[in-house]
Amino acid sequence: MALLTCEDLSLGYEGKAILEHVTFSVNNGDYLCIVGENGSGKSTLMKTILGLRKPLHGTITTGEGLRQNEIGYLPQQTVVQRDFPASVLEIVRSGCQGRQGLRPFYTKAEKKLARDNIRRMGLDDLTRRCYRDLSGGQQQRVLLARALCATGKLLLLDEPVSGLDPKVTAEMYQLISDLNRRERITVIMISHDLGAALKYASHILHIGARVWFGTREDYLQSSVGTAFLQLGGVEQ
Amino acid sequence: MTLEAYLGLPYVQKALLVGVLISMCTALLGVTLVLRRFSFIGDGLSHVAFGAMTVAAVVGLTNDMLLVMPVTIVCAVLLLSVGQHAKVKGDASVAMISVGALAVGYLLMNLFPPSGRSNITGDVCTTLFGGTSILTLQPQEVTLSIVLSIVVVVFFLFFYHKIFAVTFDESFATATGTKTRLYNLLLAIIIAVVIVLAMKLVGSLLISALVVFPALSAMRLFKSFRSVTICAACLSVICTVAGFLSAAMFSTPVGSTIVVANIAVFALFTLGGLIFRRS
Ligand SMILES: Nc1ncnc2c1ncn2[C@@H]1O[C@H](COP(=O)(O)OP(=O)(O)O)[C@@H](O)[C@H]1O
Numbered sequence: 001m002a003l004l005t006c007e008d009l010s011l012g013y014e015g016k017a018i019l020e021h022v023t024f025s026v027n028n029g030d031y032l033c034i035v036g037e038n039g040s041g042k043s044t045l046m047k048t049i050l051g052l053r054k055p056l057h058g059t060i061t062t063g064e065g066l067r068q069n070e071i072g073y074l075p076q077q078t079v080v081q082r083d084f085p086a087s088v089l090e091i092v093r094s095g096c097q098g099r100q101g102l103r104p105f106y107t108k109a110e111k112k113l114a115r116d117n118i119r120r121m122g123l124d125d126l127t128r129r130c131y132r133d134l135s136g137g138q139q140q141r142v143l144l145a146r147a148l149c150a151t152g153k154l155l156l157l158d159e160p161v162s163g164l165d166p167k168v169t170a171e172m173y174q175l176i177s178d179l180n181r182r183e184r185i186t187v188i189m190i191s192h193d194l195g196a197a198l199k200y201a202s203h204i205l206h207i208g209a210r211v212w213f214g215t216r217e218d219y220l221q222s223s224v225g226t227a228f229l230q231l232g233g234v235e236q
Numbered sequence: 237m238t239l240e241a242y243l244g245l246p247y248v249q250k251a252l253l254v255g256v257l258i259s260m261c262t263a264l265l266g267v268t269l270v271l272r273r274f275s276f277i278g279d280g281l282s283h284v285a286f287g288a289m290t291v292a293a294v295v296g297l298t299n300d301m302l303l304v305m306p307v308t309i310v311c312a313v314l315l316l317s318v319g320q321h322a323k324v325k326g327d328a329s330v331a332m333i334s335v336g337a338l339a340v341g342y343l344l345m346n347l348f349p350p351s352g353r354s355n356i357t358g359d360v361c362t363t364l365f366g367g368t369s370i371l372t373l374q375p376q377e378v379t380l381s382i383v384l385s386i387v388v389v390v391f392f393l394f395f396y397h398k399i400f401a402v403t404f405d406e407s408f409a410t411a412t413g414t415k416t417r418l419y420n421l422l423l424a425i426i427i428a429v430v431i432v433l434a435m436k437l438v439g440s441l442l443i444s445a446l447v448v449f450p451a452l453s454a455m456r457l458f459k460s461f462r463s464v465t466i467c468a469a470c471l472s473v474i475c476t477v478a479g480f481l482s483a484a485m486f487s488t489p490v491g492s493t494i495v496v497a498n499i500a501v502f503a504l505f506t507l508g509g510l511i512f513r514r515s
Pocket residue numbers: 013018036037038039040041042043044045
């Protein structure tokens with residue numbers, strides 16, 4: 001039984017499909033990269049997996065004891081967040097919120113989990129700092145720490161490196177790769193940087209007019225993959 | 237009359253108490269509203285309440301709250317929870333409803349003048365600026381304000397972390413299992429109730445000011461959600477007391493004096509923020 005299985009999904013807005021016949025599954029420990037052109041529906045697919053939107057057609061099932069609210073999420077950054085007065089600690093802790101139910105305070109265990117994830121992301125010195133005063137890379141690490149508070153199993157990352165400079169981008173990729181390899185956290189990442197996708201991912205889901213899913217090795221041999229590579233899918 | 241003698245008057249004490257409570261509630265709610273880009277909802281909803289009041293008067297309802305409260309709550313829920321996904325963006329829909337309700341209300345007042353009251357302009361003026369109505373509170377209005385303020389503070393303490401999560405990142409909160417719809421609904425209802433009560437007492441101008449100014453001032457200096465929230469509540473109370481006392485001393489209108497106090501604090505905090513950032 002796979003961790004996450006999507007079968008014949010159709011996605012769209014107001015009944016109009018923007019993406020059809022998406023079928024793929026993710027096993028424990030996989031690193032899946034979702035690639036495709038801008039506007040092809042990558043973010044929409046991620047929101048559907050998260051249960052924020054309903055698919056027009058098809059099913060999403062979770063397995064291996066993964067519950068719907070045990071998926072960590074790193075959203076594409078919104079404008080609102082950028083000038084929000086909140087400390088790093090407050091944001092990371094809010095990752096535990098989903099499990100809280102009606103309990104009004106965080107437990108000792110939840111506070112410790114937040115501390116641990118802050119350390120894991122190398123944010124120890126920034127705990128009390130204000131989110132809006134941090135650099136782009138630091139902000140992304142804060143959001144990653146928050147996502148890790150919500151899950152120990154599956155991370156969904158929507159363009160985690162957009163807007164970061166090359167050095168910070170490489171560090172971010174390394175951090176994600178470490179989480180995947182060392183801690184066996186399953187990763188699903190959207191990226192329009194095909195080079196990185198091919199370097200780190202174990203599987204590729206290519207969406208667009210043609211949908212393709214398989215391992216990285218097969219993707220390099222496939223017609224979809226070679227065509228996308230030639231189009232300049234590799235940006236670096 | 238000296239300030240001391242003035243403060244000794246029971247109706248003045250009541251007015252001050254109610255003013256302090258209301259300004260604390262609006263400041264607490266204001267932080268999440270401002271951060272969600274809903275600064276104008278105080279204005280909008282109080283105009284809706286005004287429109288509903290005129291309708292109630294035309295229909296001849298003796299207890300107009302029976303109409304005003306539900307209508308305002310529905311508008312708040314529509315704006316805050318549905319508004320996020322609606323075609324018309326949040327700020328535009330607030331503006332639309334606000335201006336629309338005000339116009340319809342004023343029109344109705346002119347078409348069907350309330351019997352026994354000839355001073356329509358005076359009525360409208362009171363609705364907008366509060367006039368002296370805070371000095372003529374009925375005992376049950378005082379009780380209601382106290383009860384309501386307790387409800388708001390308890391709600392805020394109990395759901396504090398959820399309000400933070402929902403305000404900071406609604407999608408993330410929903411995806412990880414927070415019942416954002418429920419909290420948005422509760423928040424909208426509370427906001428509507430506070431605004432309806434507050435507008436009867438202090439006028440819609442003052443409500444908008446009490447929603448936005450304390451939050452904005454606090455954000456100039458403070459850097460965590462908790463400190464911003466606490467600071468906003470304190471600032472709001474301080475400005476209300478200061479404004480209230482100055483109004484008594486200089487015989488100025490209470491509402492606008494309180495707003496001016498808020499503006500002064502905002503200017504001070506902006507300056508403080510600039511200096512603080514330099515050093
Ligand atoms: N809220 C929305 N309502 C209607 N259409 C939308 C909405 N969000 C995105 N779309 C459309 O869906 C398509 C896919 O968007 P998105 O999933 O964000 O693409 P990607 O993340 O791959 O760049 C785009 O053409 C976009 O215009």
